[in-house]
Amino acid sequence: MITLSIDTKTIQVAPDTNVLKAALDNGIHIPHLCYHPDLSISGGCRLCLVEVEGQDQPVLSCGLTAAEGMVIQTQSEQLTELRRGVLDLFISDHPLDCVVCDKAGSCTLQEYAYEYGLKETSYEPTVSSALFQDDNPFFLRDHQYCILCGRCVRVCDEIVGVHAIDFANRGFETNIATPYDGPMIDSTCVFCGNCVQVCPTAALMPVSRLQRGREWDLDRTLSVCGYCGVGCQIEYATKDNAIIYAQAPEHGAANGTFLCTKGRYGWDFATSPERLKQPMLRRDVAHKLGLTEEPWELPETSPLDIRNPNVEQYFVPVDWDTALEFVSSRLSEITESHGPDSIMGLASARCTNEDNYLFQKFMRAVIGTNNIDHCARL
Amino acid sequence: MSREKLDQIAEKEQARQSQFDKRIHCCISTACLSAGAGHTIQTLRDSVEAAPTGDEVEVVQTGCMGLCSRGPLVRVQEKSGEEVYYADVDSECAEELVAKTVSWDQAQAKQQKLSSELQTVRARLETARRKRSLKKHILSPDMPFFTKQVKVVLRDVGYVDPEKLEDYLAHGGYEALHKVLTEMSPEQVCDEMLNSGLRGRGGAGFPTGLKWNFVRREQSDVKYVVVNGDEGDPGAYMDRTVMEDNPHQVLEGMMIAAYAVGANHGYFYIRAEYPIAIDRIRGAIRAARRHGILGKSVLGTDFSYNADVRIGAGAFVCGEETALIHSIEGKRGVPRMRPPYPSTSGLWGKPTVINNVETFASVPAIIKEGADWYAQIGTEKSKGTKVFALAGQLTNTGLIEVPMGITLKEIVYEIGGDVPGDAEFKAAQTGGPSGGCIPNTHMDTPVDYESLQELGSIMGSGGLVIIDSTTSMPEFARFFMDFCVDESCGKCVPCRVGTVQIRTLLDKIIEGRGEPEDLDKLEALCQLVRSTSLCGLGQSAPNPVLSTLRFFRHEYEALIPTNA
Ligand SMILES: Cc1cc2nc3c(=O)[nH]c(=O)nc-3n(C[C@H](O)[C@H](O)[C@H](O)COP(=O)(O)O)c2cc1C
Numbered sequence: 001m002i003t004l005s006i007d008t009k010t011i012q013v014a015p016d017t018n019v020l021k022a023a024l025d026n027g028i029h030i031p032h033l034c035y036h037p038d039l040s041i042s043g044g045c046r047l048c049l050v051e052v053e054g055q056d057q058p059v060l061s062c063g064l065t066a067a068e069g070m071v072i073q074t075q076s077e078q079l080t081e082l083r084r085g086v087l088d089l090f091i092s093d094h095p096l097d098c099v100v101c102d103k104a105g106s107c108t109l110q111e112y113a114y115e116y117g118l119k120e121t122s123y124e125p126t127v128s129s130a131l132f133q134d135d136n137p138f139f140l141r142d143h144q145y146c147i148l149c150g151r152c153v154r155v156c157d158e159i160v161g162v163h164a165i166d167f168a169n170r171g172f173e174t175n176i177a178t179p180y181d182g183p184m185i186d187s188t189c190v191f192c193g194n195c196v197q198v199c200p201t202a203a204l205m206p207v208s209r210l211q212r213g214r215e216w217d218l219d220r221t222l223s224v225c226g227y228c229g230v231g232c233q234i235e236y237a238t239k240d241n242a243i244i245y246a247q248a249p250e251h252g253a254a255n256g257t258f259l260c261t262k263g264r265y266g267w268d269f270a271t272s273p274e275r276l277k278q279p280m281l282r283r284d285v286a287h288k289l290g291l292t293e294e295p296w297e298l299p300e301t302s303p304l305d306i307r308n309p310n311v312e313q314y315f316v317p318v319d320w321d322t323a324l325e326f327v328s329s330r331l332s333e334i335t336e337s338h339g340p341d342s343i344m345g346l347a348s349a350r351c352t353n354e355d356n357y358l359f360q361k362f363m364r365a366v367i368g369t370n371n372i373d374h375c376a377r378l
Numbered sequence: 379m380s381r382e383k384l385d386q387i388a389e390k391e392q393a394r395q396s397q398f399d400k401r402i403h404c405c406i407s408t409a410c411l412s413a414g415a416g417h418t419i420q421t422l423r424d425s426v427e428a429a430p431t432g433d434e435v436e437v438v439q440t441g442c443m444g445l446c447s448r449g450p451l452v453r454v455q456e457k458s459g460e461e462v463y464y465a466d467v468d469s470e471c472a473e474e475l476v477a478k479t480v481s482w483d484q485a486q487a488k489q490q491k492l493s494s495e496l497q498t499v500r501a502r503l504e505t506a507r508r509k510r511s512l513k514k515h516i517l518s519p520d521m522p523f524f525t526k527q528v529k530v531v532l533r534d535v536g537y538v539d540p541e542k543l544e545d546y547l548a549h550g551g552y553e554a555l556h557k558v559l560t561e562m563s564p565e566q567v568c569d570e571m572l573n574s575g576l577r578g579r580g581g582a583g584f585p586t587g588l589k590w591n592f593v594r595r596e597q598s599d600v601k602y603v604v605v606n607g608d609e610g611d612p613g614a615y616m617d618r619t620v621m622e623d624n625p626h627q628v629l630e631g632m633m634i635a636a637y638a639v640g641a642n643h644g645y646f647y648i649r650a651e652y653p654i655a656i657d658r659i660r661g662a663i664r665a666a667r668r669h670g671i672l673g674k675s676v677l678g679t680d681f682s683y684n685a686d687v688r689i690g691a692g693a694f695v696c697g698e699e700t701a702l703i704h705s706i707e708g709k710r711g712v713p714r715m716r717p718p719y720p721s722t723s724g725l726w727g728k729p730t731v732i733n734n735v736e737t738f739a740s741v742p743a744i745i746k747e748g749a750d751w752y753a754q755i756g757t758e759k760s761k762g763t764k765v766f767a768l769a770g771q772l773t774n775t776g777l778i779e780v781p782m783g784i785t786l787k788e789i790v791y792e793i794g795g796d797v798p799g800d801a802e803f804k805a806a807q808t809g810g811p812s813g814g815c816i817p818n819t820h821m822d823t824p825v826d827y828e829s830l831q832e833l834g835s836i837m838g839s840g841g842l843v844i845i846d847s848t849t850s851m852p853e854f855a856r857f858f859m860d861f862c863v864d865e866s867c868g869k870c871v872p873c874r875v876g877t878v879q880i881r882t883l884l885d886k887i888i889e890g891r892g893e894p895e896d897l898d899k900l901e902a903l904c905q906l907v908r909s910t911s912l913c914g915l916g917q918s919a920p921n922p923v924l925s926t927l928r929f930f931r932h933e934y935e936a937l938i939p940t941n942a
């Protein structure tokens with residue numbers, strides 16, 4: 001471990017830790033826009049300057065490796081002046097329409113402008129790119145808010161491994177683009193939305209949250225994504241009991257700060273009228289079991305082929321015991337009459353590893369067949 | 379191929395050259411070519427062929443002779459070594475020159491049957507013999523333009539045929555490489571560089587021996603050497619000239635570096651706008667490979683080395699070493715934070731030496747003549763010579779090589795021959811868009827790294843623009859700011875946005891809309907961009923504005939309505 005001092009606080013960190021991380025992990029805040037703990041270092045935002053004892057010039061803390069005995073100051077008049085100057089340049093190329101911005105309250109640039117008391121830019125406001133791209137149903141790209149921190153580019157390349165976007169053009173004309181600036185759908189993008197999550201500004205926004213409330217209007221519920229066995233932690237932002245958007249929480253045990261497209265955007269089932277909330281038995285079976293009065297005939301077309309929101313026309317809700325009792329008795333009957341190999345099991349990726357293990361054990365040891373497969377192989 | 383074989387080639391070439399009574403060198407470097415050197419050399423060749431004693435004269439294509447503003451330049455070299463320079467040699471002048479250079483003694487005349495075209499040329503030569511205009515074209519060898527220069531890097535430039543390895547060998551080429559491979563340890567080579575005091579000619583002036591030592595001491599199975607031939611400073615063409623006009627000299631310097639640091643592979647990074655340099659370097663690499671100078675067993679020793687060319691797409695920032703590395707790696711050419719420096723983690727994460735073309739081109743002479751010889755040229759802290767592309771409002775402009783420590787005054791009034799017309803010398807800009815201007819009140823300043831820095835400028839890579847009294851300094855500064863706005867890579871905000879805002883302020887002031895507080899605002903913004911930008915481009919972009927503000931503030935003030 002390496003011991004250093006930041007703002008008179010003595011801190012121990014692992015070797016090769018950068019000073020910005022060392023500070024943040026220890027509750028000392030240094031402003032930063034391009035740094036993200038899970039991404040490579042960029043050094044482009046120039047905000048994380050600190051003073052290092054023994055060095056004349058301020059140094060970027062994100063690019064500074066902590067060394068034994070280092071003495072760091074994160075606040076000083078000089079640093080405030082420089083950070084203020086840099087922020088002033090940032091906001092000269094950014095619409096200051098926070099009063100109507102959906103990101104207000106969770107925008108990092110706004111937070112720093114507030115912290116450093118920048119009501120307006122002292123330069124000639126000049127927005128570099130007015131490009132507005134809403135070419136997909138999941139997120140939109142509003143370039144006038146983009147501060148070119150490059151987090152989206154790095155997350156897409158380094159974490160998602162897709163590299164659908166990168167910097168295009170140079171200097172003041174730089175913007176984030178897909179190859180040849182084609183529509184998102186024609187790029188290699190998998191719409192995981194991790195770029196949206198790491199974006200500090202309103203340049204990348206989930207479509208679902210537009211004009212549906214700002215950060216302080218939303219409630220947050222921590223949950224586990226139901227889509228697969230990985231068990232990513234997920235945070236639902238809701239208002240009046242409706243989901244506004246989903247994102248990864250700060251430190252999910254399985255997923256860190258990232259999610260895939262299903263967890264992030266595929267939550268409309270939660271409030272869908274089609275959603276099944278309890279087991280159901282087909283009407284003819286239920287009648288045979290004496291659960292319903294009226295007899296019922298299976299129509300020509302299989303109910304599985306009919307996409308009908310009114311499932312109750314075909315099915316009767318039952319309790320779990322009844323449902324399980326029925327399944328187990330039918331399995332026993334079929335095993336006895338046709339042999340165990342007349343049954344096959346198809347496991348689901350939505351179950352955990354443990355569930356899947358138990359399922360194949362059940363098929364082999366209880367039913368007595370090796371006919372078992374998994375949907376992930378289909 | 380062994381050293382002996384190369385010596386034989388060199389001797390054969392020297393013998394071939396000494397057959398000729400006279401050799402006519404014609405510069406075919408870019409500046410002369412654009413002044414019509416293509417026609418000149420063709421006329422020289424035809425005329426020599428048609429002349430009665432033409433086989434005693436050889437016409438040689440060479441590189442830059444320096445006085446580019448007077449091109450096409452031609453030099454006649456006698457067997458005795460005596461030389462005469464001719465300026466502005468158009469076809470007509472070339473005929474007269476040949477007519478007066480060859481002997482018309484019938485006894486020596488060769489027996490030949492002239493084709494009808496050559497008969498016409500012969501007839502023209504007969505007429506040209508009687509003309510009297512050649513004198514006007516002669517440049518006096520006593521011109522300060524020539525006498526004030528000290529040629530180390532450019533010594534053979536303008537003499538050797540850049541497309542002939544034999545000619546380079548005949549001029550002592552690859553002797554230095556052979557010397558280090560057979561007589562010196564890598565450590566000794568690095569020490570020799572340290573002792574010579576050679577500092578990087580790419581702009582920053584970092585001691586070359588120190589850099590090589592860093593890389594030499596790194597433990598790594600693979601190391602690289604990179605020649606920085608990106609030369610983005612507008613108007614500068616020192617590196618292009620050396621690569622075009624004596625490519626083997628750069629290759630030799632690079633190979634000596636490779637041996638010194640333990641590298642077996644290297645790259646020339648050359649901007650795409652330099653197609654001739656690319657061709658010549660590639661040609662040099664091919665010729666060197668054919669002759670066993672490059673490859674598995676260099677000059678018969680157990681040192682192996684290979685070099686390749688990588689072409690840059692012409693972004694100024696790709697001259698910055700980390701951006702250059704990204705560009706060679708096939709990534710977007712943007713700088714990254716240092717450390718780690720390329721000497722520890724460079725190309726593909728391996729220890730890498732990156733030096734400027736001129737730095738490498740200085741190396742063979744240092745090895746051959748010795749560090750002490752080199753260190754006696756120049757000043758205490760800036761040793762050796764520096765090549766400048768002298769441009770702007772001067773009588774003589776072109777490529778010059780001067781000892782470090784020469785004063786600006788000597789360059790402007792003696793080498794440059796003063797500002798033409800009624801105007802006066804006002805300031806000199808060194809370092810291009812990254813540098814600053816030095817006003818005429820400081821013209822006794824010695825040109826060395828420290829003195830220029832004290833004045834708020836930099837040595838830079840060799841751009842030297844002379845400004846006369848008719849030029850407006852705020853507009854001059856805006857020209858360079860425009861350049862930086864265009865060339866900023868956009869990675870960091872002070873440079874991406876700051877340069878645009880500096881230009882906006884300059885526009886406002888120049889267009890007469892300035893307010894009194896704008897000058898302080900401009901200065902503060904320049905300081906901010908300088909102290910917070912990521913790479914040298916942004917850090918130095920404000921220099922032209924800051925230095926004109928420092929020395930010519932009154933010109934800015936005069937533009938502000940309330941002060942006017
Ligand atoms: C914006 C920028 C442009 C540069 N362009 C060049 C260039 O064109 N040629 C060059 O040799 N060095 C250039 N440099 C300097 C290089 O980064 C590097 O310091 C140099 O190649 C090292 O070689 P030297 O030690 O021989 O000077 C540039 C630096 C910056 C910041």
Ligand code: SF4
Binds near residue numbers: 160188190192
């Ligand atoms: S949604 Fe995912 S794949 Fe698409 S650009 Fe963003 S990070 Fe890359």
Ligand code: SF4
Binds near residue numbers: 151153195198200
């Ligand atoms: S879109 Fe967002 S994350 Fe990407 S560069 Fe712009 S501000 Fe940064």
Ligand code: SF4
Binds near residue numbers: 917
């Ligand atoms: S200073 Fe300019 S050129 Fe250098 S990294 Fe920053 S934006 Fe790019």
Ligand code: FES
Binds near residue numbers: 034035042045048062
């Ligand atoms: S966080 Fe260090 S430069 Fe952006």
